[in-house]
Amino acid sequence: MKAAVLVFPGINRERDMARTLKLVCGREPAMVWHAETALPAGTDLVVIPGGFSYGDYLRCGAIAARSPVMDAVRAFAGKGGLLLGVCNGFQILCEMGLLPGVLMRNENLRFICREVYLRVERADTAFTGGYSAGQVIRVPVAHGEGNYIADGESIARLEGEGRVMFRYCSPDGMVDPNWNHNGAINAIAGIVNERGNVLGMMPHPENYVEAAIGPTDGRGLFAGLTTHLSKAA
Amino acid sequence: MARDSCDKPRIMKARVTVTLKTGILDPQGKAIEGALRSLGIEGVASVRQGKVFDIEIEGSDRAQAEALLKQAADKLLANTVIENYRVEVLG
Numbered sequence: 188m189k190a191a192v193l194v195f196p197g198i199n200r201e202r203d204m205a206r207t208l209k210l211v212c213g214r215e216p217a218m219v220w221h222a223e224t225a226l227p228a229g230t231d232l233v234v235i236p237g238g239f240s241y242g243d244y245l246r247c248g249a250i251a252a253r254s255p256v257m258d259a260v261r262a263f264a265g266k267g268g269l270l271l272g273v274c275n276g277f278q279i280l281c282e283m284g285l286l287p288g289v290l291m292r293n294e295n296l297r298f299i300c301r302e303v304y305l306r307v308e309r310a311d312t313a314f315t316g317g318y319s320a321g322q323v324i325r326v327p328v329a330h331g332e333g334n335y336i337a338d339g340e341s342i343a344r345l346e347g348e349g350r351v352m353f354r355y356c357s358p359d360g361m362v363d364p365n366w367n368h369n370g371a372i373n374a375i376a377g378i379v380n381e382r383g384n385v386l387g388m389m390p391h392p393e394n395y396v397e398a399a400i401g402p403t404d405g406r407g408l409f410a411g412l413t414t415h416l417s418k419a420a
Numbered sequence: 421m422a423r424d425s426c427d428k429p430r431i432m433k434a435r436v437t438v439t440l441k442t443g444i445l446d447p448q449g450k451a452i453e454g455a456l457r458s459l460g461i462e463g464v465a466s467v468r469q470g471k472v473f474d475i476e477i478e479g480s481d482r483a484q485a486e487a488l489l490k491q492a493a494d495k496l497l498a499n500t501v502i503e504n505y506r507v508e509v510l511g
Contacts, residue, residue, distance in 0.1 A: 246499055253496060282499065289501050292447050336445070337501070 188416050190216035190232040193260070195251045198238035198275065200391065207393040208234070211409035221254040226263055231416050233260055237274030237329070237391060247290060247332045248278030257283060269313055269412065270385045274330055277377070277387030286380055286387045287345065288337030290330075294370025298331040303368060303390060305376055306356040307407075308349070312379065314386045315352055317411025323360045324404035326390040328368065333389040335371035335378075345378055353377035353388055432477045432485055433510040438498045439470035473497055477509070485509045 190208050194201050201218065208216045216234070217227045226233065240251035251257075264270045264285060272280040280286045293299055302325055307318040318324065337345070345351055353376040357366045367374040369389070377388030392405030440446050446468050453467040475492075477485040489507040498505040 245496070249496065249499070281501075287501075289499060291445065291502070294445075294447055296447050296451055334447075 188212045189229050191219045191230045192216045192234045195221045195240040197240045200237035204236040204393045207396050212413045221256050223256045232269045235272040235276030248282040251279045252282035272387040280387040287341040290332045291334040300329040305353040306360050313415045317407030325402045328390045333369040335375045350379050430480045434475045435508045436473040437506045444502045482509045
């Protein structure tokens with residue numbers, strides 16, 4: 188795997204992401220500054236990490252979505268390259284129009300920093316092959332704007348086409364308003380684009396990969412990606 | 421008369437107002453609504469919050485300025501998935 192992690196002013200999870208990519212996927216990623224106009228040759232995974240790009244000014248992710256490197260990222264995704272956006276990365280993908288909808292202020296107006304349970308909706312994708320369908324995983328979230336919403340038609344398409352990858356759920360996998368921390372429609376925590384090569388998710392799987400600091404449920408995502416890319420190669 | 425003042429480019433004042441579309445939940449507006457009520461400000465039926473951008477435009481062509489502002493709003497100032505915008509050239 189040859190991963191590239193995008194770096195914007197105000198991003199703060201890029202080193203967690205780089206550490207996880209090295210640990211689980213076995214190779215140090217390239218760190219790509221937002222002002223670049225090209226991705227390193229041979230890149231097969233682009234990751235937009237979490238944080239507060241441009242201080243969340245205007246709207247979360249709005250300014251990062253329009254930075255110079257994004258033309259190359261858009262072209263990369265257009266050719267089928269794998270693109271993962273976590274937290275602010277998910278917001279940026281929505282602002283770029285690569286994923287439908289938008290992440291609104293959490294329903295309870297609070298910044299939510301805690302562990303959540305996610306139900307993995309399907310395992311037959313490039314991103315979720317390290318899990319089994321219906322599996323419940325534990326990962327942390329840390330966001331103020333994670334309340335996913337889109338127009339009715341887009342939601343119907345996402346659901347109809349099986350493009351919801353993760354939902355907030357109870358420890359036994361039930362979707363329940365009490366466990367839908369940010370109020371996202373249909374408890375949506377992560378979605379993919381039509382082609383299935385762009386994933387945006389609010390939770391941080393990169394932070395739960397080492398037994399020394401807690402659960403390791405986040406490993407599956409990166410292990411699945413590694414397996415997928417090694418098969419493709 | 422000083423030459424400088426004649427050569428100064430004309431500046432038009434403009435305003436772009438961005439508001440949430442009808443039907444989009446506005447938790448911030450709701451919180452403001454609740455705060456107004458707790459301050460004892462009576463008679464507020466509902467609050468929707470938005471953004472105002474005061475922009476200065478070089479030149480004096482109003483139509484051109486409006487076109488430029490619409491482009492700015494579509495490309496950056498508003499997320500048209502959830503927001504509407506209104507452009508005004510104030511002169």
